[in-house]
Amino acid sequence: MGKRKAEAQLDADVAEDEAPAPAPVQKAADTTPAWHNKEKVLLLSSRGITHRHRHLMLDLIQLLPHCKKDAKLDTKTDKGVISEVADMKGCGNVVFFEARKKQDLYLWLAKTPEGPSVKFLALNVHTMAELKLSGNHLKGSRPLLSFHAAFDEQPHLQLLKEMLTHMFATPKRHSKSKPFHDHVVTFSIADNRVWLRNYQIVSEAVKKGAAAQDGMSLVEVGPRVCLQPIKIFAGSFGGPVLYENPAYVSPNKIRAAVKKQNAGKYATKVKARSKRKQHVAANPAPRDELAGVFRNT
Template structure:
């Protein structure tokens, strides 16, 4: 039996239905009012692939807005704070292999960091704030190398500041020291600060900057959800000494006990000498200036002056010796011509 051929063309609109197709609504009994109200409350099933507010739970109560912190923002769920700290790590051109290895070691300690290519300019540091904005980073670690031998580390909160400039010395990378410690890459560290960080205001600021930089955010997609190493910041000789230790727990212990746990150094090692603290990012008014800081150029100049003074002292001693000989001539020896006259007589007799 042949099927009826459907007429071509657009489907008829719902408004063009005949009167026979339109059914009159049935009269509902008074008892069905509650059922209709309950049916109106039923939420429709969410469409797959679309955002559903039904799965998000009840609407939260209206609260006062929470100010966003320096390392993240406050979401709409009450006073919950979510740390979205990201660190931008980059260096200048002309960096030596040793300082580049140090930067790679620091990158391995920061799973929430982003590496950027080398910066071409050394004068206009404001470009770094733009790069940090493009990378959605709130903190910048900038390794600046001068004369291919002096390393300076800028630690800045982009784009408004504050920022601090360090001189890095006593650098020992992981490849150099070859220590026995080893912790899992991407695990969260325990930050240990010396009591001297709470003594002065500028040290408190440095502590907060270091905390926001080296503390791995909780539930970061690249971080491991446990602690197995300690990063130590110790103040000695007005410098900050940085060390990284592995937290070792005996295999027969199921829980970490401070009495049974031990620390094994992993590396790297380096020393930070603070130079200046600025209120802005890579500049601005100076908040702190280290009076005891001596630049490497001044140290090298003092060494050259000392070497030049040593040679000058030798020349001056030689001049004084010659002047002394001229002022105090040696007396003539009475036996000076004794054998000289005898030799002359022997020559005359031989003739």
């Protein structure tokens, strides 16, 4: 019996060796489109930033799913370290919030490591939590960028348009973005400043007679910020100056002028008081003969 089992097992092994190999299973072709644009934005701030400016930074983080945030930096003397941090994070764009005197906010947009870079003064800052607007778009959706026609009129505005596009345009098919558009980020030029607004796209059915048409409307979401350009540098956070805004006035000079004006008001008031005293001393009032009639009664 043992011999027969051994012969049967041997015949089975030979048949298995001579059998043709099974055809390889063909995997389904991956139809997912490739993600070509690898643009990333590093978003960070300096020390001394206020709560309002910090909330603005958090609002921008929600608008930019392709951004990376980092800890606060102490960069009062050398801003070259920001380019090194961007290199370690694998980011080619930087949005840097620089706080001064716990009241002024300077916003830097830079291409690292070669530049260019733009320095703005941020004014009229209003966050989404502060405005409480009715708009509410989906987090991570790709925005439509809308630029004012004035951006194409001057060379420095054309450069600003290109840099804003690199910062705020979410790459197509990004892993953290949603594959549709439901909000518009607008950049307008007024008073030599860039005004940023964010609107939700709302679809509305409009009935006209028997036919129904789909209409679109915009509802503001926020945040709001006004950016006054100061200088455009050829390098990253420095280098030769390509453009300088002649209408820019430092906030320190504005505060100094206000203090000087208030000091002038006080000096005028003191001068008028002393002049009144001199007038009273030089022109004494005549003595009233009836002034002491009722004192002794």
